[in-house]
Amino acid sequence: MSNINFHSLDYLVEKMRKIGISKRLMVVFSAVILIPMLIIGFFSIQNLSNQNMIRATDSARNGLRNLDADISEQIKVFNDISYRLYLNEELKQLLQECEKINQKNTWTFSDEKQYAENKKKIGDILLSAQKQNPNILNIEIVNDQDEFVGSSSQEFPSAHISDLEQFRASEPYLQAKQSGSLPFWVNTVRQHNIFQLDRGNAYLGQHITHLRAINDQEGNTLGVIVINVSLDVFSALSHSSDVNVSEYHAVLLGDNDVVSYLGSNRNSNLLQLSQTEAKKLLAETQTPSSHVFHGQQYLVTTISCETTDWTLASILLKEEVQKDLYTLTVTLILIAATCLLLSFTMSYLVTISITRPVQRLCTAMKNIEINSDTAGYSDASKDEVGLLGQDFNRMLKRNQELIHRVYTMELEKKEETLLRKQAELDALQMQINPHFLYNTLDIIRWQIIDEEQQDSRASTMLVHFSDLLKLSTRRSQSLVPLSEEIDHIKAYLRVVEFDLDYTIDLQIFLSENALICTLPKLTLQPLVENALIHAFSGCTEHAVLQIMAKETQHDLYIIVRNNGKKIKTDDLEQINQKLQSREREEHHIGLMNVHDRIRLRFGEQYGLRLSQDKDGATEVIIHIPYTPQGEE
Structure with missing residues (x-):
């Protein structure tokens, strides 16, 4: 969704850039001025219209109540006459x-x-x-x-x-x-x-x-x-209204027809309602309501008469009620036209202040294209274009410096190539020395066998040490697959078991995918050695060392767990804090070394972390990115 939004925005920007800056600014200024004005004008007109309607309705309703009181007084006279006859x-x-x-x-x-x-x-x-x-x-x-x-x-x-x-x-x-x-x-x-x-x-x-x-x-x-x-x-009754209008009418309605027109404005033409229009007014349940009579719109307010079943209606010409509204509308239109004129003027001035410096900058660029020794852009202004000109001048100066340094850089590259070749020769030479060491260890092993007439403990130890030495000094890349690290651990344990009073049960729970994941060389050996020194020191029982891995979509978590001495929670927290702060101490050099090498290789988010499982066994968790062999 975000990509779609960015593409739409880029498309819109490209379309806008096809229009001149002056036109764009005119549109922006006009929108900034007109949109708030239209919103304010709309709500102002709506508010004034509602206020006018409320004021007209309240005034009409008060006038009708007074008129109903006068009608009731007149009706009461005839009610009294009939009542006296009744008595x-x-x-x-x-x-x-x-x-x-x-x-x-x-x-x-x-x-x-x-x-x-x-x-x-x-x-x-x-x-x-x-x-x-x-x-x-x-x-x-x-x-x-x-x-x-x-x-x-x-x-x-x-x-x-x-x-x-x-x-x-x-x-x-x-x-x-x-x-x-x-x-x-x-x-x-x-x-x-x-x-x-x-x-x-x-x-x-x-x-x-x-x-x-x-x-x-x-x-x-x-x-x-x-x-x-x-x-x-x-005829003597009058309809008084506080609304300043030139045309209003009061009508007495009953039995689906007009009873009488009461106190209409002397300045207005007498509004004549048909029987159908009278029925429509009597059927209206909402008051006030809007009706059209003879092509004009009227505001009608009704009340029920107190002494009869008839209805009193006040009919006001809506145009007169809202005449203030028309004045406000005309005023807003004049203000909008004035603001548009100002926006066009401002957009023209702003356009000139942008385009003219840009044109001078473009001219300076073209001149430098022809002659690189031409002076740069000159502008004392501190606006964006002036700052752009200053950056352009700095770029010119740096360009000259780079041209003078290019020959030096070429020489440095040639010297670096020679050094790299020499390093390769040194590496080949270094490969000869471990080979001589393997042959020497092999000669010593056979000499021991000849003297003792059998494979002794010493000769076996020399075999395992030779294997360990071959794995350690094998020429390879800085990253090795996890399977090679496991072989290294097995060789290391075969050597150190000669000097241990207990046996080590190495349990490996690794999937094929985990075994092909690459990690820095000699990552596991320092951790295993650390467990032998600290966790299993003084151990006389069966020692268990487990190596397992947990894979995620992008990362691999290798867990080295031992059942040796339990670490106190405070000590565990202190070691983790030192790992994060890179604080050096002599007791945890192996952990620090592995942690730093992983971070230098893969980034700050990777490294080591110590924890304990539910049984209290110590776990060293190695967090590295999942990189299969061949995809480094």
């Missing part, structure tokens, strides 16, 4: 008498007269209630048998329901009968053909309707009070 015992008595007469199959003249008088009295009571508020267009009582309208006058003309059967079957009438004495309101703004004036064929329009059932003492419905209220009742 009017005379009215209830008259309605009960009319109901009894209606229950008769045949009316007498007296019944008809009584019914007409009662109906007129009911009309007078209703007319008296209607006079209490000028916004009442009509007031009447409807039951399943008849319709009782208010007495008509020039100032207060009465009206009647054009289709009583349809009205009695309507949901508002049935709901009023079932709700006991609780009042409720119905949006009848768009219903222009229900309540017909007694004079002419005109109908009541632009009104809302209040309904309340009137019951007797047993709870039986005597009729439903119907009050038609003009929308002018809301």
